Amino acid sequence: MMRHFPSLLGWVLTAGLALGTAAPLQAQATGDFAPAITVNGLAISGYEIAQRARFMELLGATGDVRKMAEEALIDDRLQGWKAQSLGISVSREAVTRGMAEFAARANLSAEDFLKALAGAGVEAQTYRDFVTSGVIWREVVKTTYGGGRIQISDAEIDRALAHEAPKGAEPEPPKVLISEIVIRNFPGRDAETMAKARKAAAAKTEAEFAALAKELSSAKSAGQGGRLDWMPVTALPPEVRETVLGLRPGRASAPVETPNSVSVFFLRGLDEGAPLTPQTVAQGYATLLLGASGSPEAAGWRAKAEADAQRCDDLYSVAAQLPPERLERVEAARAGQIPADIARVLPRMDIGEMTVLTRGGNDVLVMLCDRGRAINAAVGETGPSREGTRDQLLNARVGALADRLLAQLRAEAVIVRK
The missing domain is CATH 3.10.50 (Chitinase A; domain 3)
Incomplete structure (x- = not known):
């Protein structure tokens, strides 16, 4: 389950990526290697945070990138901790393949990608650690939810096909019915804010989520238990959209950092296309x-x-x-x-x-x-296959379960910021 940065290709194709055009992180190279954060006793140094922040900037991240880097590294430690508890390790060859796979998205070899990163002040080990964490997490998810543990029924496929527009037709964006909990993040209260968000993410029913919204949320929707009306998914911010679409109805998301706040979403309903009519x-x-x-x-x-x-x-x-x-x-x-x-x-x-x-x-x-x-073959429309639909449903369900597992690991972790 390798993480994806949409702006990667744009970055590597810009003239600004030319070797040496970005200032190396010389200050950090001689800076503090002492632990800045510990996660279940596993250390994250200030230098690691600076390196990951620079890496994320180069991949197009905006906003409080250092904060994003800290959270990403916390996730990495939790994923590694879970892998160790399951006795999972990955080979050097698997990591090398993952590095090549990620670099290939930008039409570069792993070697050329590393050269570009070095010219921008990011060490090879930073990239290797990033890829290693993704490969390890993929193995954790496979071990936890693979091997036929998750079954997609024929009835679920039938329902999905009944709401899927034919290929070649102009698709309408999916609509979602969500509830929200928005927790304002005041300076110096990051840990308290994230603890509240994890409490919200642990909600197992809509009623439980609604009660927590009234208790925790600072949004206008709090009085209605966080409930929002149907909306096209395109109306949501991109970082929220991806999270919501990865959920199954009846599930809460992991905490999502938004400007000056941390939010959690509960998916109450999903309409993946326009309603069927006698004509369609x-x-x-x-x-x-x-x-x-x-x-x-x-x-x-x-x-x-x-x-x-x-x-x-x-x-x-x-x-x-x-x-x-x-x-x-x-x-x-x-x-x-x-x-x-x-x-x-x-x-x-x-x-x-x-x-x-x-x-x-x-x-x-x-x-x-x-x-x-209805499929109009005259204009080149074709229907989705059952196997393809099964794979899509399975991937979505595994992704939602993986997000929930990570949220649970965060909720149970001992995270100390120095």
Whole structure:
């Protein structure tokens, strides 16, 4: 889970990166190597902080960069501490690959990237430590949540596909329903502010978060338990947007440092696209002719379908001994392409749900197979794949769990600033 700096490419492509154009950190090179912060007994020196701050500046960080560097190094120590407790270590080869991978984002080799950093006053060890921490954390997350521990159900994929716009269409930004806790950070009270933020980040329910918002938040929304209305995610600041999109509904974020404050967010709802309408929806369904209405045959086949079919694919086994024409599967039908009696019931059905209609004296079972956005192949639109959607959901869930794990490590850590 290597950290990403969007401005990296812009930085390396500017003339200002030319070797020697940035002043080396000569003052810090002879400065204080004594611990400035300890994290669970692990030291962070003032020189490390200065080096990381310079590195982050070169990668485009703005604002209180030294403060950001301190927090990043605290995270590094916590990640390393967790790895040690799990018996996890990484090889020199893995770190070397990680350094090359990060440098490649700027179309540079690791060697050229190190030369550029050296010319700007950043030591190779600073870069190596940064990459090592990312590689270690990736292994921690894999050990903690990998190996099939997190399962994405078919129903979750169906719901995601039903709200995903086709490729080639003009996408609408996702909308989020969030609650906020904004804790003002007064000078000299950093530790107290962060302790309150970690308390908020530990909230496990919306009600608990709302109570903490009334207690801790200085935002206008505090009186409403921090609750905000639906908003496009693009309305959020970039640093907040990435955090919120990494959450699962019903979860609180790790503390996010914002100007003069520390904020925590609780995701109450996520709308990943415009609502489906009769003009944009496409529905897949199956019909199975059961037999004459009221007959034992119809009742028998209905009972078998209800007992053995959870999805449309299961109907093929149910109807294996029937004439093939009695089972029909319809894929991605749009409005106007569905018979009126079926069109009336499908909007009220969940995926995998079945109902029985009467047609011409016969009972016909109808099952909803899937529901998604209509695809216009004429303009080059293609639908997302199930496997790709599964991977996206899995990555989002693992990312949210990793953020929560780090927030928990912070909440439980002993952090001392000298």
